[in-house]
Amino acid sequence: MRRGLVLFAALLLGVALAQGDVDPREEAKRQKELLLSTAGILPTELVVMQGEELFHRKGPSGKTMAECDFGLGKGVLEGAAARLPRYFLDTNRVEDLDSRIVTCMTRVQGFKPEEVKRDEVVAVAFYIASKSTGHKIQVRLLFPEERELYALGEKLFWARSGARDVGCATCHVSYVGRRAGVLPYADVLGKDKSWTHWPAYRYSNDQTWTMQDRIRACYGNIAHPQPALYSQPILALELYLAYHANGAVVEEWPAFVR
Incomplete structure (x- = not known):
């Protein structure tokens, strides 16, 4: 059904x-x-x-x-x-x-x-x-393992690599306004808290994605080898993004997005 x-x-x-x-x-x-x-x-x-x-x-x-x-x-x-x-x-x-x-x-x-x-x-x-709809994002950096992974996530977000020499910040910082649908840095890591958009159903291509899928797709979009599911690079980026979304209220999980 x-x-x-x-x-x-x-x-x-x-x-x-x-x-x-x-x-x-x-x-x-x-x-x-x-x-x-x-x-x-x-x-x-x-x-x-x-x-x-x-x-x-x-x-x-x-x-x-x-x-x-x-x-x-x-x-x-x-x-x-x-x-x-x-x-x-x-x-x-x-x-x-x-x-x-x-x-x-x-x-x-x-x-x-x-x-x-x-x-x-x-x-x-x-x-x-x-079960977290209506709750605030509360991600901590109490353990050394969390702090180390956060540092890796920060490095990965700003790094440029791959055949096209681009990275997360290329789209979400440098190319904001030049590419349709790209959220600016202020939205990804700030006021709009787009971390709370995932997991989500993407109506444009009939896909159910978690943040792991979103990150892997981003890497694919920039012609970069996709990190394996459940791998450290994905977890690092997730932790970095989630930590910067602290205090944001989850309006609706799972979300319904383009």
Whole structure:
């Protein structure tokens, strides 16, 4: 049922955007209203429902994800995603929502690493993130591991590399206003807190993305080798961005974006 509705949504939302300058936020609102008026449900809602089912599914160990600690205690989800990435003592590393879900599925539920499906991780991430809507971003740098990863994230954000000698700041600082839909540095790391836009459903290409997917896509857009999912470079950039979003209120997770 979910896939059919999502494909239906893609057909409805496949109309090209109007020519000229279009505020991506306003356009997203318009497309969201259109979808609700025609399909009566959003893809984000469907994915959250799928994630909830997976969260309560028993793994090979006989345990559900309710036995997992996402930072606030076993099974506590309210506001948990808004505090990630963070350092976890049980794994001795910094984890974001995606990587923590993988830890839960393998260490607690007993799935083998090769049995962990990316689409299931994303669905669970959507569900858990939905429990942080209305909460403030509260990411800390208390442990040495968090501070070290933050420093790496800062370096990666401003670095220029790859065949085109570009990086995150090239688009979000240097080319703001020259490329449609690019958020300026002040928005990415400041007043608008665009960190709170992810995870999200992208209506323009019918994709469900977490921040890991967004970062990998950005690297692909600048012709740079994409970091592997759950890798240190992705976690570093996430921590850097999330820390600068501290204090922002999550208006809606998962979001509905262009």
